[in-house]
Amino acid sequence: MKDLSKIEQKQLRHLLQEKKERMLRWEEGDGEFDGVESAPNDLLRESLIHQAAPSFEQLVIVQALSPPALSLANIDRGLIIAQIEDVEPLICLTKLDLVIARAEADKIARIYRELGYHVLLTSALTGEGMSSLRERLENKHSVLLGEAGAGRKSLLRRLDAGFESKCKTRELTLEAHNGAALQCFVKHHDLGRGLEITFLDGLSVAGFLNVKREEARLYYDEFRDFTDDCESAECLHAQEKGCAVKQAVARGEVAKLRYKSYSEIIQALA
Numbered sequence: 001m002k003d004l005s006k007i008e009q010k011q012l013r014h015l016l017q018e019k020k021e022r023m024l025r026w027e028e029g030d031g032e033f034d035g036v037e038s039a040p041n042d043l044l045r046e047s048l049i050h051q052a053a054p055s056f057e058q059l060v061i062v063q064a065l066s067p068p069a070l071s072l073a074n075i076d077r078g079l080i081i082a083q084i085e086d087v088e089p090l091i092c093l094t095k096l097d098l099v100i101a102r103a104e105a106d107k108i109a110r111i112y113r114e115l116g117y118h119v120l121l122t123s124a125l126t127g128e129g130m131s132s133l134r135e136r137l138e139n140k141h142s143v144l145l146g147e148a149g150a151g152r153k154s155l156l157r158r159l160d161a162g163f164e165s166k167c168k169t170r171e172l173t174l175e176a177h178n179g180a181a182l183q184c185f186v187k188h189h190d191l192g193r194g195l196e197i198t199f200l201d202g203l204s205v206a207g208f209l210n211v212k213r214e215e216a217r218l219y220y221d222e223f224r225d226f227t228d229d230c231e232s233a234e235c236l237h238a239q240e241k242g243c244a245v246k247q248a249v250a251r252g253e254v255a256k257l258r259y260k261s262y263s264e265i266i267q268a269l270a
Helices: 006-030 041-052 072-085 102-113 130-137 152-159 244-251 256-269
Strands: 058-064 088-094 118-121 140-145 168-175 181-192 195-201
Touching (some): 058 072, 088 152, 102 256, 130 152, 140 152
Parallel strands (some): 088 118
Antiparallel strands (some): 181 195
16 A cells, blocks of 8 residues: 555554444344345345355456456456455466467466566466466465366366365345345365355346445555646546546557556446
């Protein structure tokens, strides 16, 4: 947080503390997890991962490289969630064997590596990157976050061919904004050697992210070098005039793909 402006540091500390306090109030009320359970929808959307795996240490963001599944916005949603949960993120790009141009996969990996994130390029089919993945998973309790079809199950089958028969499954019942019941299945697997995996089925990646539209910008580290130069202190880096972040994108100082991802996220939060 040292690179944030004083105002942004205060805002981010307040947001994170508020979320932790709200979660604590719910847990002190009736936080037992036994079979099927329910809780206020807004709390579940912001802390479902924590409830499913309260002691997890690493969030593995699983994203398929092959189109049309490729979504940098989902990678960035996962990175925001990791910051909120205060856990280590690992970006796992899958289905490398289906990529036509390897240079494109390397370009995406380079964008995030230059920001300081760990990125693995993997293929459950060929085995590429799997030994590195296992090393990153060992001695940690990890949550695998990704859309259906991202390749989470294929990765686990490569790590342990019989994982599906060994998974312990629990069911969550959530209430959507429209009052409809929404089922989510939490699957937990212990691969041994301190390697624990939890993943959730039934919700999109976006469903786990509950931040306000104006908060999203605080989680993009590369924006911080430019935000003080925006004409408006409340600039969302969207349609505002005099936005220093957009100017940085035009100069190539902020990756266009990351900015496009940010724009997609705040549009979805509008």
